[in-house]
Every structure is written in C-alpha cells, then in structure tokens.
Amino acid sequence: MSHRTVIIAEAGVNHNGSLEMALELVDRARECGADVIKFQTFKADRLVTGEVQKANYQKTTTGRSESQYDMIKKLELTEEDFLAIERRCRQVGIEFMSTPFDEESLDFLVQQCGVKTIKFSSGEITNGPLLLAAARTGRKILLSTGMSTIGEVERALSVLAYGFLAESEPPSLEAFDRAYSSPQGQAALTRNVMLLHCTTEYPAPFEEVNLRVMDTLKASFGLETGYSDHTVGIAVPIAAAARGAAVIEKHFTLDRTLPGPDHQSSLEPDEFKAMVEAIRAVEQSLGSPVKIPAASEQKNKPVVRKTIVAAKPIREGEPFTVDNLTVKRAGSGISPMLFWELLGQKADRPYGKDQVIQHAVKS
Numbered sequence: 001m002s003h004r005t006v007i008i009a010e011a012g013v014n015h016n017g018s019l020e021m022a023l024e025l026v027d028r029a030r031e032c033g034a035d036v037i038k039f040q041t042f043k044a045d046r047l048v049t050g051e052v053q054k055a056n057y058q059k060t061t062t063g064r065s066e067s068q069y070d071m072i073k074k075l076e077l078t079e080e081d082f083l084a085i086e087r088r089c090r091q092v093g094i095e096f097m098s099t100p101f102d103e104e105s106l107d108f109l110v111q112q113c114g115v116k117t118i119k120f121s122s123g124e125i126t127n128g129p130l131l132l133a134a135a136r137t138g139r140k141i142l143l144s145t146g147m148s149t150i151g152e153v154e155r156a157l158s159v160l161a162y163g164f165l166a167e168s169e170p171p172s173l174e175a176f177d178r179a180y181s182s183p184q185g186q187a188a189l190t191r192n193v194m195l196l197h198c199t200t201e202y203p204a205p206f207e208e209v210n211l212r213v214m215d216t217l218k219a220s221f222g223l224e225t226g227y228s229d230h231t232v233g234i235a236v237p238i239a240a241a242a243r244g245a246a247v248i249e250k251h252f253t254l255d256r257t258l259p260g261p262d263h264q265s266s267l268e269p270d271e272f273k274a275m276v277e278a279i280r281a282v283e284q285s286l287g288s289p290v291k292i293p294a295a296s297e298q299k300n301k302p303v304v305r306k307t308i309v310a311a312k313p314i315r316e317g318e319p320f321t322v323d324n325l326t327v328k329r330a331g332s333g334i335s336p337m338l339f340w341e342l343l344g345q346k347a348d349r350p351y352g353k354d355q356v357i358q359h360a361v362k363s
Contacts, residue, residue, distance in 0.1 A: 022081065150216070
C-alpha cells in the first residue's frame with residue numbers, strides 16, 4: 001500500500017512584501033497540486049539586531065550593502081495581510097501554514113489564523129523558549145533539523161515533550177530530560193511531532209544532502225520523518241519521496257528572476273507542478289513488498305515466457321533428447337524448467353518442428 005506524501009509549497013518571503021503577490025502564490029500553489037502553502041511570520045525588530053550581516057547566499061542574491069535587518073524589514077507582511085492570505089487558502093482549498101520566528105507571531109498564527117500545524121525552520125531548533133511556547137499550544141509541529149546534530153535534535157524534542165505534558169515543574173534542562181524520558185512524553189512526541197531532514201544552504205550541494213539521514217532520524221526517535229529541500233531542480237525531493245518521506249517541502253516562486261533572497265533557489269509553477277506529479281507517480285509505484293505477478297502482467301506470461309518445442313521432427317516412440325528438443329516462445333506448453341525431466345522419455349505421438357510438446361511429464 002502506498003502512502004501519500006504531504007507536499008508543502010514554501011512561499012516563505014517570495015511575496016517580496018506584497019499581499020497581491022502572496023495571494024497569487026496561494027492560487028498558483030493550489031493549481032500546482034500542493035497540499036500546503038507556507039509563509040514566514042515575523043517582525044524584523046523581533047528577529048534580528050540592526051547590524052547582523054546577511055548569510056553569504058543572501059549577499060549573492062540581494063547584494064552586500066544592506067544589513068540583514070534592512071533586507072528582512074522590506075519582506076514583512078501585516079497581520080491583516082496574513083488573515084487575508086489565510087482566507088484565500090480556505091477559499092481555494094489549500095492548507096495555510098506559516099513559520100513563526102517569535103512568540104508574538106506564534107500567538108497570532110494560533111489564535112487568529114487558526115493554524116493546525118506549526119513549522120519551525122532549522123534556525124529555531126535551539127530556540128528553547130519558542131519551542132516550549134509552541135508545544136504549549138497543543139498544535140502539531142514540523143521541526144526542520146538543518147545544521148544540527150542528533151544531540152541537538154534530542155534536546156529540542158525534550159523541550160517539546162515537556163511543553164506537551166504541561167508540566168507544573170519550572171522549566172529546566174533536568175525537567176526537559178525527565179519529560180522526554182517518560183512514556184507520556186514519548187507518546188506526546190509520537191502524536192504531535194514530525195522531523196524534517198534539511199541541509200541549510202541555498203542551493204544545497206547534492207553531495208551534502210545525505211538523504212539517508214532520514215533513516216537515522218526515524219531510527220533514533222521513532223517519529224515520522226520528511227524532507228525540506230534546498231537543492232536545484234526536482235530530483236532530490238522525488239528521491240526523498242521514494243525513500244518514504246512523509247512530507248516534502250520545496251521553495252516556491254512565481255518567477256526565479258525576481259529580486260529577493262530565496263527566489264533563485266525556488267521552483268517556478270511549471271517546475272513545481274512537475275515535481276508534484278512525479279511524487280504522486282512515485283507513491284503509486286511504491287506498492288506492495290510482496291513479490292507476485294501484478295494483475296497487468298498476467299496476460300503477458302503466455303506471450304513472453306518460453307515453452308518446450310520440437311527442435312526437429314520427432315517420431316512417436318522416439319526418446320526425447322537434447323538434440324530433438326528446444327525452447328522457444330510458443331504461447332503455451334511445458335515449462336522449460338521441466339526440460340531435463342523429459343529427456344529419455346518416449347514421445348507419445350509424432351511432433352513436427354516447432355510443435356509444442358504436450359507429453360505428460362513423468363516424475
């Protein structure tokens with residue numbers, strides 16, 4: 001039985017601060033077959049200091065002259081904008097999701113936008129206070145794990161376990177560990193958390209993707225696992241789906257040539273649609289692990305499998321030998337696996353060349 005991969009169109013900040021562009025991203029993502037469209041909810045004043053520099057990829061895509069604060073400030077949307085985006089998502093039938101970068105944004109997304117799932121970017125995996133606040137909302141959580149070690153993932157999960165259990169004990173590393181180690185904490189994580197493997201580089205080099213880490217995460221934590229992709233093209237997310245990713249997230253843009261930090265590492269609508277179609281085909285092709293002939297194969301058996309026929313005319317009573325028997329496609333007859341059982345037995349009737357041998361095989 002195949003599973004259905006949830007496909008997230010990561011619009012992020014590819015709206016360039018424009019509500020009109022954000023709404024078009026919603027419409028186009030729905031047309032492409034995405035299940036979810038995800039944005040990023042933040043206020044620059046609560047996200048970065050005024051002097052912090054851009055990441056190298058951001059310098060490449062947006063120039064070096066402005067600070068990260070100035071770049072991000074231009075990409076803010078208002079709360080009214082997000083409410084309009086959420087309404088459009090409901091209207092067209094695609095799930096709205098957005099990544100919060102501070103507790104105020106988290107509260108807004110939960111209380112006013114009604115998000116069902118909170119997705120954290122890889123940069124928040126060490127943001128204990130925000131993780132704790134998210135777990136206390138009781139919402140499902142997607143946690144990207146780029147740039148992190150197994151130990152850091154485990155620590156983040158311990159905070160979430162503590163938050164889901166609504167412990168009265170004051171927060172501390174010891175309290176987190178007790179919650180994580182408890183059966184109740186593990187059950188809460190299983191119900192509510194999915195891990196996303198990710199390589200936090202834009203674009204991510206193929207040789208550093210390491211899709212096998214999905215297996216490591218699943219084996220280490222027993223949680224559903226997906227993949228957040230930053231590579232060029234669609235090959236890697238398709239491969240991740242084939243390896244059983246429960247979620248695929250891929251950056252989505254209307255036009256890769258638009259100005260902004262993430263457009264160049266995003267898929268345009270036609271490409272995103274092709275990725276969705278390929279993933280859906282992969283899901284169907286995974287099928288069953290039981291090796292038996294498929295229904296569509298049955299009709300081809302008589303056509304392509306061979307049978308034992310006369311290599312030359314055979315007289316009635318003449319022994320079958322390696323010289324007068326051969327194997328060819330003939331439509332029906334005795335399996336060549338019984339070739340050696342026929343040798344030495346006497347023909348019960350005459351056979352012309354290429355005639356299918358119908359002799360009863362004696363054991």
